[in-house]
Amino acid sequence: MSFYEFRKRILEEKQKREKQQGKQERTGGVNQETVVGRNKFSVALLGLERAGKTSLVKKLLKQEDIVVRPTYGVNLENYQYRDLNFTCFDLGGHQPFRLSLWKKFIERADSVIYLVDSSDHVRFEESKQTFWHYINFAKQSAPVLFLANKSDLPNSKELSEINSAFELDKFLRNLRPFNIKKVSALTGQGVYEAWDWVVDVLCGAQQWKVKIGAAVLSDIDGNIISEAIFGKPSDQAEIANDFKKLKELTRMFAIESKESIQSVKLESLFKKHVSHVKRGAYCLSVMIDPIDPVTRAQQIQLRILENFSRNPTEVKRSLSEVFESKFPLEVEGGIR
Numbered sequence: 001m002s003f004y005e006f007r008k009r010i011l012e013e014k015q016k017r018e019k020q021q022g023k024q025e026r027t028g029g030v031n032q033e034t035v036v037g038r039n040k041f042s043v044a045l046l047g048l049e050r051a052g053k054t055s056l057v058k059k060l061l062k063q064e065d066i067v068v069r070p071t072y073g074v075n076l077e078n079y080q081y082r083d084l085n086f087t088c089f090d091l092g093g094h095q096p097f098r099l100s101l102w103k104k105f106i107e108r109a110d111s112v113i114y115l116v117d118s119s120d121h122v123r124f125e126e127s128k129q130t131f132w133h134y135i136n137f138a139k140q141s142a143p144v145l146f147l148a149n150k151s152d153l154p155n156s157k158e159l160s161e162i163n164s165a166f167e168l169d170k171f172l173r174n175l176r177p178f179n180i181k182k183v184s185a186l187t188g189q190g191v192y193e194a195w196d197w198v199v200d201v202l203c204g205a206q207q208w209k210v211k212i213g214a215a216v217l218s219d220i221d222g223n224i225i226s227e228a229i230f231g232k233p234s235d236q237a238e239i240a241n242d243f244k245k246l247k248e249l250t251r252m253f254a255i256e257s258k259e260s261i262q263s264v265k266l267e268s269l270f271k272k273h274v275s276h277v278k279r280g281a282y283c284l285s286v287m288i289d290p291i292d293p294v295t296r297a298q299q300i301q302l303r304i305l306e307n308f309s310r311n312p313t314e315v316k317r318s319l320s321e322v323f324e325s326k327f328p329l330e331v332e333g334g335i336r
């Protein structure tokens with residue numbers, strides 16, 4: 001989307017909001033945000049050209065198949081995650097856009113994500129100067145996430161080297177929330193974990209519980225080894241409906257991802273999300289609510305699969321027992 005289209009859209013949204021507010025005042029309606037807390041945020045993505053900003057957004061939006069082109073002006077993308085709505089300001093990284101556009105978008109963003117191509121050592125100095133110059137325009141409360149992108153490339157630098165090259169330790173003395181993470185917008189490695197950090201800070205909740213509704217364990221040929229439905233009896237009818245589908249999806253995932261040593265995938269299933277993780281000889285899929293943190297669910301799944309690799313006899317235990325004994329705090333509800 002060009003900058004002019006963006007301005008038009010902002011104006012249209014403003015008019016819509018004003019109309020909505022007028023309607024609420026007339027009907028005495030209650031503003032949703034004041035009741036349930038804020039659920040709309042804006043995030044500015046910064047970084048030199050080719051750092052991977054657009055690729056990151058496409059990965060989040062699961063639009064990896066779309067060919068990424070250099071951003072002319074700004075792309076405005078809406079991203080829904082854990083029942084929250086984000087407007088991503090995907091800014092063009094070429095110098096004319098830095099000079100003409102960045103400041104006004106950074107100033108209004110609730111959070112700032114700065115990306116560096118961690119394999120492009122030659123431009124580290126230019127990127128460092130850019131980061132330190134523009135970060136001054138961010139709101140004092142805005143969490144800043146520094147992403148070392150392209151970590152899949154063999155010549156990419158480690159976090160410790162990037163930390164010292166960009167003198168990021170200075171940020172530790174700053175009062176705003178700050179974090180640095182390694183990601184690959186191409187493979188998706190670390191992407192959701194990074195986004196979870198931004199969400200946790202914006203929502204002021206560092207610890208989110210994962211409510212796991214059901215789980216299915218299969219081998220890599222898609223043969224189901226164990227299955228379990230969790231939750232209160234009242235939830236079970238709804239889950240049972242989706243359970244057959246969960247088993248089907250698990251089988252398909254196992255077969256599709258046979259080649260890799262480890263893979264993860266998130267799919268939507270009616271009102272639920274399905275998180276698949278494959279590692280070693282097994283695949284474990286769980287059903288979670290769309291508002292739950294995917295990365296936490298996947299950490300749990302990985303820990304269980306790693307445990308199975310170390311103690312193959314554990315595979316014979318029922319999945320309910322395994323979940324309940326390893327993650328009693330996260331898995332909500334009793335066993336059926």
Ligand SMILES: Nc1nc2c(ncn2[C@@H]2O[C@H](COP(=O)(O)OP(=O)(O)OP(=O)(O)O)[C@@H](O)[C@H]2O)c(=O)[nH]1
Pocket residue numbers: 047048049050051052053054055056068069070071072091092093094149150151152153183184185186187
């Ligand atoms: N290997 C690898 N390539 C990546 C990664 N992220 C992006 N790329 C590639 O880097 C190139 C630039 O990516 P973009 O997403 O267009 O970069 P950008 O920061 O949006 O660039 P501008 O819009 O010009 O500011 C593309 O060819 C991407 O495929 C990554 O994590 N790993």
Ligand SMILES: [Mg+2]
Pocket residue numbers: 053054055069070071090091092093
């Ligand atoms: Mg771009």
